[in-house]
Structure formats: structure tokens, C-alpha cells
Amino acid sequence: MKCAIIILLIYALWKVDCIYAKGVCTSDHHDPKPYLGAKTPYRIRMNPDMSPIVIPDCKAVQLWTIVRHGTRYPSAKVITSMKEGLPLLKNxxxxxxxxxxxxxxxxxxxxxxxxSTHVEEENEKQLTHEGEDEMQDLAERWLTRLPTLLSENYDNSSYEFRYTATQRTARSARSFAIGLFGRYKAAHVWYPEAIAKDPLIRFYKLCPRWKKYVDKNPASLTEKRAFQHGPEMQGVCRRVGKKLGFDSITYHDVHLMYVTCGFETAWEKKSRSPWCAPFSEDDLKVMEYNEDLEYYWIDGYGFEINYKQACPPLKDLLDRFRSRAAGGDPQKKGVFYFTHSGTLLKLISRLGLYKDEEKLRSNNFSKAYRKWRVSLLDSFGTNLAFILFRCQDDFKIGGYHQERPFIIPGCEEHPCPLNQVLHKYQDTILTCEFNKTCTL
Structure with missing residues (x-):
């Protein structure tokens, strides 16, 4: 009798083990973070090198930087989908x-x-604790890299801050200030009244032509929609459905999983979102390209007006550096703007960075290499920074994206002579015909 019971117990345990041990944990063998588009966490893009920036025979005299807000919560629409759609999928x-x-x-x-998800609609697009940490850490790294320029002592005559009329940029600016000056001194930082449609750091909100012909134009998403119906995306849907045990699964559900994978990965440093598990690395690359197609045509090189309208922040940068080099009115030694993805991508395109020879389209995903990858260009916390150096023979300007130096297009070295940069962008300085570009 005892033997029979033991045999039955062994069989039951074997049966349970067969049920719960099947399948290979393929999600353990790849990292989703490099392929999460605009939801990529900044911790994998930041430059950990905090060594002081040293340019022989040069001294840093001014820093100008424009920053996308840190990690945020989703829109109310996405939160609703997560709360209503994902529990059904999970079950x-x-x-x-x-x-x-x-x-x-x-x-x-x-x-x-x-x-389970604990995000509510009232959290819509608000900065998370991770986003606060991203901004504070970013400021601390710049403080360490530029010890002779930046100072922990704050005064309004030396520093300028500006953010848009949103909670996520306001909190980003204040968290950055804490990293730069410490919590006590940061409480005394002065901020101008935020503008909902800021003409300098959210200019596209004031561009009717772009809104009509690009942002609100369904034709702008032609390539993305074609890709969604193409063989690569259909392959992802089949593979994801097969792994999860479905006979078929919709693109809508697959995309919701991908978006949730992105947000939860950005929010949590130590735990992995279960919604990343259905995707192989190749699947994530397809989902990333799907996002890239949207941003390329809405904010990047897809249409000329996308980047042509981005002259206000570039003009602000060059006017400040030109005035500082000419010994004009006293200039702030640190200028810090906090804005959004749309501003950063348009400005990156205006500068001519990461431009592919061919336009991104639904039928050229198989290209071996492309420069335009939003996961690289526009993660949470993305930033462009420019440093003006006074050198023995001239003033020079150094460009930094994600805290890493880059050679400004049209230059051959880093940093680049200021006069050379001013000549390249002289039309921007002299005119910046934003109204002419944007008027219907």
C-alpha cells in the first residue's frame, strides 16, 4: 500500500513538474532595453565617464544644454489599455x-x-521617481566634468533654467537643480513662468503648417501602417502568439505588450517586466523599427518642415555663444532647458545628425545598418549639450549628445572653431524665419 502511495506521489510530482517546467526561458538570453524606442531608460544611454573635460589650451566658459524630461508614466489612453486589456491577456x-x-x-x-499594474489615470505623463534620479544624476555628472565652470553656489546672474508648462519638465528641472546645487540651495533657484506653447523650447506647438500637413495628417503614418501589415510584423505576431499559446493574436495586443515592456523596464531597475518575455531579440528589433518609422516621419528627416522649424533653440544657442565670444553683455555660464521628445528630435535633425542616405520606409527594414534609431537618439532623459571653450587662438564649440562628444556636421574636429559653426548656420542666426516656415 505504501509503495502504491509513493508511486502515485512521484507521478503527481512528475506531472506538475512537466506542466511548470516546459519551455525555455528565452527571455533570459537577451536584454530588451536597447530596443525600446522612446521608452528606453536613460541609464543605458548615459555616459558613466565623469572625468573632467580637458581640451588642451582651452577653458570652458559656457554650457548650454537642452534636455528631454526623465522617465514618465504613460498617457491616460495607454494606462486605460494597460488596466483593461492586459489583465484579460494575462488570464x-x-x-x-x-x-x-x-x-x-x-x-x-x-x-x-x-x-499587476498600480498606475492610475491621474498619474498620466507625470515624472516617476526613476525620472527624478535620472535628472539629478545627470546634473551631478556635468558638475564633476566641468569643475572650473559650474559651481554648487547658485545665483540668478550665472544660471538660467526654463521648462514647459508640464509636471514632467518642471520636476525634471527641479531634480536637475538638486543634483547641481544640493537640495537646500536648489530650493532658491528661480524659474520663469512656464508657457504651454513655448516658442523657444516647444516651438512646434506654434507651427500650424506642421500640425496640418504632418502631425494631423494620416499620410504621415503611411510607412508605419504599411510596415504593420508587412511580413516582418506579421512574423512577430505569429511568434509572440505561438509562445503565449494563442492560435492568433492581434497587432494591437502585441504593441500593447511592447509598450508596457518599455515603460516597466524604464520604471524598474532591478526587475524584468513579464511583458518583455514574449519577444525575441529579433522581434524587438522589428518593434523598434515600427516606432522609428513614426518618429522619422513626424519629427525627423521624413519631411523638411519637421526640422526646418527647429531654428529657435539653435539660434538661441549660437546667439549666446557669439555674444560671449564677442565680450558683449554678461552671459549665463549655465543654460538649462527642459522639454520634450518632439523638440529634441527636430533639433537633432536640424543639426544634421544621424541622417541616413535613404529615407526610412516600410520595405527597407532589412538594411544592415541605420543611423536613425530612436532607442539611441531619444531615450528618456535625452540631452544635447554644447560647451563654449576659450582657447589660445580662438573660441571653439564642443557638441555632446547623451553626454558623449560628437563632431558637429561641417566640422572636422571636436571641438570646432566657433566661427566655422557660425558660418555653417549663418542663415539660422540672421533670419530663423519660423513664422514664414510655419504659416499656412
Whole structure:
């Protein structure tokens, strides 16, 4: 009798193990973070090198930087989808697994079982604690890199801050100030009244031509929609559905999983979102390209007006550096602007950075290499910085993206002679015909 009981117990344990141990944890073998588009966490893009910036025979005399806000919560629409759609998907995934369908491994199954979302609509697009840390750490690194220029002692005559009329940029600016000056002194930083449609750091909100012909024009998403119906995306849907045990799954559900994977990865440093598990590395690359197509045509090189309208911040930068070099009115030694993805991508394109020879389209995903990858260009906390150096023979300007130096287009060295940069962008300085560009 005892032997029979033991045999039954062994069989039961074997059966349970077969149910819960099936599938290979493929999600353990790749990292989703490099392929999350505009939801990529800045911690994998930041430059950890905090060594002082040293340019032989030069001294840094001014820093100008423009920063995308840190990690935020989703829009209300996405939060609603996460709260209503994902629990239904989760229950179906768990049921499929328990019926022996799909290819999840035991850990992936348990991660789905333990998942829930606590984000509410009132958190819409607000800065997260991770976003605050990103901004504070960014400021601390610049303070360490430029010890002779930046100072922990704040005064209004030396520093200038500006943010748009949103909670996420306001909190980003204040968190950055804490990293620069410390919590006590940062409380005394003065900020001008924020403008909802800021003509300098959110200029596209004041561009009717862009709104009509690009932003609100369904034709701007032609390439993205074509890609969604193409073989690469359909392949992702098949593979994701197969892994989760579905006979078929919609693009809408797959995209919601990808978006949730991105946000939860950005929010949490130590835990992995279960919604990343359905995607292989190749699948993530397809989903990333899907996002790139949208940003390329809405904010990048897809249409000339996208970047042509971005002259206000570039003119502000060059006017300040030119005035400082000419010994004119006293200039701030640190200028810090906090804005949004749309501003950074348009300005990056205006500068001519990361421009591919061919336009991104639905049928050229298979290219071996492309420069335009929003995961690289526009993660949370993305920043462009420019430093004016006074050198023995001239003033020079150094460009930094994600805290790494880059050679300004049209130059052959870093830093580049200021006069050479001013000559390249002289039309921007002299005219910046924003109204002419944007008027219907």
C-alpha cells in the first residue's frame, strides 16, 4: 500500500513538474532595453565617464544644454489599455500555459501570475521617481566634468533654467537643480513662468503648417501602417502568439505588450517586466523599427518642415555663444532647458545628425545598418549639450549628445572653431524665419 502511495506521489510530482517546467526561458538570453524606442531608460544611454573635460589650451566658459524630461508614466489612453486589456491577456496566457499550450518557461509563467499594474489615470505623463534620479544624476555628472565652470553656489546672474508648462519638465528641472546645487540651495533657484506653447523650447506647438500637413495628417503614418501589415510584423505576431499559446493574436495586443515592456523596464531597475518575455531579440528589433518609422516621419528627416522649424533653440544657442565670444553683455555660464521628445528630435535633425542616405520606409527594414534609431537618439532623459571653450587662438564649440562628444556636421574636429559653426548656420542666426516656415 505504501509503495502504491509513493508511486502515485512521484507521478503527481512528475506531472506538475512537466506542466511548470516546459519551455525555455528565452527571455533570459537577451536584454530588451536597447530596443525600446522612446521608452528606453536613460541609464543605458548615459555616459558613466565623469572625468573632467580637458581640451588642451582651452577653458570652458559656457554650457548650454537642452534636455528631454526623465522617465514618465504613460498617457491616460495607454494606462486605460494597460488596466483593461492586459489583465484579460494575462488570464488567457496563464490558462494557455496550464492547458499545455505555448512555450513559456516556469519563471515566465510565475512572473505573469504575479503581475499587476498600480498606475492610475491621474498619474498620466507625470515624472516617476526613476525620472527624478535620472535628472539629478545627470546634473551631478556635468558638475564633476566641468569643475572650473559650474559651481554648487547658485545665483540668478550665472544660471538660467526654463521648462514647459508640464509636471514632467518642471520636476525634471527641479531634480536637475538638486543634483547641481544640493537640495537646500536648489530650493532658491528661480524659474520663469512656464508657457504651454513655448516658442523657444516647444516651438512646434506654434507651427500650424506642421500640425496640418504632418502631425494631423494620416499620410504621415503611411510607412508605419504599411510596415504593420508587412511580413516582418506579421512574423512577430505569429511568434509572440505561438509562445503565449494563442492560435492568433492581434497587432494591437502585441504593441500593447511592447509598450508596457518599455515603460516597466524604464520604471524598474532591478526587475524584468513579464511583458518583455514574449519577444525575441529579433522581434524587438522589428518593434523598434515600427516606432522609428513614426518618429522619422513626424519629427525627423521624413519631411523638411519637421526640422526646418527647429531654428529657435539653435539660434538661441549660437546667439549666446557669439555674444560671449564677442565680450558683449554678461552671459549665463549655465543654460538649462527642459522639454520634450518632439523638440529634441527636430533639433537633432536640424543639426544634421544621424541622417541616413535613404529615407526610412516600410520595405527597407532589412538594411544592415541605420543611423536613425530612436532607442539611441531619444531615450528618456535625452540631452544635447554644447560647451563654449576659450582657447589660445580662438573660441571653439564642443557638441555632446547623451553626454558623449560628437563632431558637429561641417566640422572636422571636436571641438570646432566657433566661427566655422557660425558660418555653417549663418542663415539660422540672421533670419530663423519660423513664422514664414510655419504659416499656412
Amino acid at each position: 488567457s496566457i496563464l490558462r494557455n500555459y496550464e492547458e499545455g499550450k505555448g512555450a513559456l518557461c516556469r519563471n515566465e509563467y510565475f512572473n505573469f501570475g504575479n503581475w
